[in-house]
Amino acid sequence: MGRSLICISNLMREDEILSALKRGARSTSDIQRITRAGKSCGRCLVIIDSLVEDYLAQLPNDPQKRIDFEI
Numbered sequence: 452m453g454r455s456l457i458c459i460s461n462l463m464r465e466d467e468i469l470s471a472l473k474r475g476a477r478s479t480s481d482i483q484r485i486t487r488a489g490k491s492c493g494r495c496l497v498i499i500d501s502l503v504e505d506y507l508a509q510l511p512n513d514p515q516k517r518i519d520f521e522i
């Protein structure tokens with residue numbers, strides 16, 4: 452894992468996408484902007500979406516970012 456090619460058009464590997472996430476990318480759009488993965492044909496966007504979702508699900512919950520509307 453990590454060395455698999457995700458974006459064939461821009462030769463972007465999984466570890467490069469995960470590295471962008473670790474540096475602060477939080478969406479597929481961020482990944483596209485930082486790495487150019489998914490900006491050509493778009494076939495890899497589903498995989499990138501999944502990588503972003505999985506990565507964000509592993510992050511600890513930050514109580515400072517929680518919005519509580521209960522009074």
